[in-house]
Amino acid sequence: MFEARNRIGGRVHQVRNGGYLVDTGSNWIHGTEGNPIMTIAEKTKTIVMEPKERSVIFDTQGRQKSEEESGTVSEEFWAMILQAFKHSDKHSASIDAQASLFEWLKKQWSEKSKDDPDSVHTLLEESRMFGQFVGSPVTTQSLKFFWLEEGLDGENVFVASTYEKILEEVAKPALANAEIKLNTxxxxxxxxxxxxxxxxxxxxxxxxxxxxxxxxxxxxxxxxxxxxxxxxxxxxxxxxxxxxxxxxxGALEKLYISFPSAFWLDNNDTKTYPGFTTFHTPEYHPDPTSKDSTTWNQSVVALSHLPGTSAQPTLLFYMHGDCGAYLTNKLSSHQPHSETYNALLKEFAEPFYNRLPNYSVENVACKPTSFYLTSWQTDPYAGYGSYSTFRTGxxxxxxxxxxxxxxxxxxxxxxxxxxxxxxxxxxxxxxxxxxxxxxxxxxxxxxxxxxxxxxxxxxxxxxxxxxxxxxxxxxxxxxxxxxxxxxxxxxxxxxxxxxx
Ligand SMILES: Cc1cc2nc3c(=O)[nH]c(=O)nc-3n(C[C@H](O)[C@H](O)[C@H](O)COP(=O)(O)OP(=O)(O)OC[C@H]3O[C@@H](n4cnc5c(N)ncnc54)[C@H](O)[C@@H]3O)c2cc1C
Missing domain, CATH: 3.50.50.60 (FAD/NAD(P)-binding domain)
Structure with a gap:
């Protein structure tokens, strides 16, 4: 086995950020039924979390929607995504190659909620979040081949204790029996x-x-x-x-920010704030290059909600498209965790996390202790990106x-x-x-x-x-x-x- 890097694992990899172990690449198991990765997770006693439905949306002005409202938007969005899968599945042969998922969603909601443009706007904003799933803007997601994005049956679970033991287990036979040439x-x-x-x-x-x-x-x-x-x-x-x-x-990147404590929770009680937050296209924090502000939406997971010892006071941001490209490019000449590196990431992320409950500039709990941004799109051995995607055309x-x-x-x-x-x-x-x-x-x-x-x-x-x-x-x-x-x-x- 010839491996160009100095390590095995490829796009399955962990680093320590602020003293906590985090996955830089994959951290979900997509569909637990008949999934060999799930079997390995069970065998290795890897801790996984079935995400609860609870989430919160911040609208384009940065205003927090209630959990109930956010839940309704999210439900409506996923219901339409299922429709889109069915549509793509059934009509793939006749769908124009240039048709995008985004345009199709827009048409459905515009027809369904003609008299409620605000609701259509919110749903379209929510659909832009799908960019974080496919690692590319949703406007370029092929409708014709959307069915290829569909996963296995069963829950999608978050690998709380990281993919570390799964990787160890998968690599065992190769490490035991193969000659592995690293750095080659x-x-x-x-x-x-x-x-x-x-x-x-x-x-x-x-x-x-x-x-x-x-x-x-x-x-x-x-x-x-x-x-x-x-x-x-x-x-x-x-x-x-x-x-x-x-x-x-595609090009999905992850940003981890650790804090002294999970300030967004009251008394560290996970019931007080949901684990999933989405920030719709932030008009209060536009893309400085003015290229494509619509990829500046953020999908954030609070790792404070992970079970047992996996819980950590860390926020995980998923980013894609021009936003990820802008940040990785800006950070390329700075050492991770250096002063400038941290300052640049703080400048980017603060307008989002300062909207979370209990935030106060004076409160020491709200001052990040560590930042880490992945850079798969500058990594030749990851193919300058994250994973396959099916684009319009x-x-x-x-x-x-x-x-x-x-x-x-x-x-x-x-x-x-x-x-x-x-x-x-x-x-x-x-x-x-x-x-x-x-x-x-x-x-x-x-x-x-x-x-x-x-x-x-x-x-x-x-x-x-x-x-x-x-x-x-x-x-x-x-x-x-x-x-x-x-x-x-x-x-x-x-x-x-x-x-x-
Ligand atoms: C940010 C991110 C998030 C993701 N999230 C998830 C998720 O939640 N769930 C999920 O299931 N999947 C996720 N994935 C995708 C998942 O990680 C990949 O599909 C999977 O790891 C790919 O495995 P692979 O063996 O095909 O490729 P890789 O793991 O990339 O392995 C290829 C290997 O080839 C080596 N290599 C490359 N070029 C050369 C060369 N010229 N000579 C020698 N060696 C070379 C590389 O260093 C690497 O070790 C994510 C990926 C990324 C980047």
């Missing part, structure tokens, strides 16, 4: 041509080269986008190269994913090149840790089969098998669901649950 970037891959017997050759940043029978490339989609044209020889088949170009790559999103999953057929045709990672996952798990996990299992099974090997079942393999109606494909859940529903040839919306 792969920069060229020469795979077999169809009538050749040669081994696949890998060239690495230390000037060495290595030969293998089969090679699985798990570099992120963003990395493939940047390098696919030059890294592979012979060049990748046209359809595969096109698929890599077509599928979008996409014509054949499902076929693109299938093409990457099959690595243009190069592995199955004996040419020794396979692709795995979240961008090649079963449709119900694209962009997630579950999808990344399943994609690896899928490729491993296909390679093993080619060599006439039988894979011993374990609980994760069994999970994958249960939903696998076609041994040669990892696109199994989709097929299973289609068999069950016998319907549209598309995924089916799970009742009441969507990917967070």
């Amino acid at each position: 970037e792969v920069n060229h891959i020469a795979y077999r041509t169809s009538d050749d017997e040669a081994l696949v050759r890998i060239y690495t940043s230390d000037g060495a080269s290595h030969s293998f029978d089969e090679v699985v490339v798990t570099c992120p989609l963003g990395w493939l986008k940047k390098h696919a044209q030059t890294v592979f020889s012979p060049p990748l088949p046209d359809r595969l190269a096109q698929a890599i170009e077509n599928i979008g790559y 996409l014509q054949e999103g499902d076929k693109d994913i299938e093409s990457m999953r099959d690595a243009g057929g190069l592995g199955d045709k004996g040419q020794g090149l396979w692709i795995a990672g979240e961008h090649t996952a079963p449709f119900v798990a694209l962009g997630t840790t579950t999808g990344a996990y399943w994609s690896g299992e899928g490729v491993a099974r296909r390679i093993a089969k080619q060599y006439g090997l039988t894979i011993e079942d374990d609980e994760h393999c069994a999970t994958l098998k249960k939903v696998d109606t076609d041994e040669s494909s990892t696109n199994s859940q989709l097929k299973q669901k289609n068999v069950e529903k016998g319907a549209s040839g598309r995924t089916v919306v799970p009742e009441g649950e969507v990917k967070t």
